[in-house]
Amino acid sequence: MNKPLIHPYIPIALGVLTVGLSAIFVKMATADAGVIAFYRMFFSAVIMLPLFLISYRNELKSLTRRDWLYTTCSGIFLAVHFILWFESLNYTSVASSTVLVTLQPIFALAGTALFFKEIITGKMLTAVFIALTGSFIISWGDFQVSGVALFGDLLALLACAFVTAYLLIGQNVRKRISLVTYTFLVYSVSSVALFFYVLVTQEPFFGYPTADWGWFLALAILPNLLGHTLFNWAVKWVSTNVVSIAILFEPVLASIAAYFVLHEKITALQFAGAIVVLTGVLLFVVDIKAIKKKLFAKNT
Structure with missing residues (x-):
């Protein structure tokens, strides 16, 4: 596999x-x-669509049945993830929802060890535990043991499981399919799945204020075309575990943004939790680099 032009x-x-x-x-x-x-x-x-049609449509001929199956499953998993996560935000806070939806390392570590036989060290598990502890600290005061908020928390946790499955499939398929083709197909499948979901639930497609259309576009351009596309690019070069542990930064960023935009206060616990998250992420990255050095030295 050729080296990437920039560090993943x-x-x-x-x-x-x-x-x-x-x-x-x-x-x-x-x-x-x-x-x-x-x-x-x-x-x-x-x-x-224009980029795909102009430069990548011929790649469809080289896709195997397995590629089509995996890509379709990936798109459906992504659709379910967004339904569950967006719905969770109607019941619980930004902090709680983003904390739970970013607990991907728990699922990713099990998935990569089971399906890709990747090495999982004690230091990795410790780093993940530290990062997850920081995530819980961030929204400790907002978690509920019953009622509406608990329902939102459960939805966010389920959303986390589905997005991890989406990333694990991407780690497999992206080694054979270009970024543009894979991403376009996944987003298209996801759109079709969500279209039928909206039809079944009888939610209106139109009649929303102008501002909503701006938020729809913002979600498509920033988190999707930049965020998720960059993750799909990266999993060709690094493990899903790396992406999953990095996404633990999301509650930190979401809490800061919520403070300025939604006027949600940042508490001392949230600040302390952010430091703990950063510590866990750094320890995880350092351990991965150490493993790569050992494997390189062994092979040479």
Whole structure:
């Protein structure tokens, strides 16, 4: 496999910055969760369509049945993720929802070990535990043990499981399919799935204020076409575990954005939790680099 033109950690960092705005955009929109998710994916696919048709459509001929199956599943998983997560924001806070939806390392570590036989070290598990502890600290005061907020928390946790499955499939398929083709197909499949979901739930496709259409486009351009596309690019070069642990920055960014945009206060616990998250992420990255050095020295 050829080396990437830039270090994968750079687009991952940019992707986390843009994805961190997702919850804010969703909170600002007045439409139902399914409609927001549909237009996010639909606008993303439409924007990518010219590039795909001009430069990448011939790649469809080389796709195997397995590629089509995996890509279709990936798109459906992504659609379900957005439905569950956007709906969770109607019941719980930005902090709680983003914390739970970014607990991907728990699922990713199990998935990559089971399906890709990747090495999972004790230091990695410790780093993930530290980062997750920081995530819980951020929204400790907002978690509920019962009632409406708990329902929102459960939806966010389920959304986390589905987005991890989406990333794991991407780690497999992206080694054979170009970024543009894979991303366009996934977003298209996701759009179709969400279209039928909106039809079944009888949510209106139109009649929303002008501002909502701006939020739909913002979700498509920033978190999707920049954020998720950059993650899809990165998983060709790095493990899903790296992307998952980096996404733990999202609650930190979401809390900061919520403070300025939604006027949600940043407490001392949230600030302390952000420091703990950063510590866990740095320890995880350092351990991955150490493993790569050992493997390189062993092979040479």
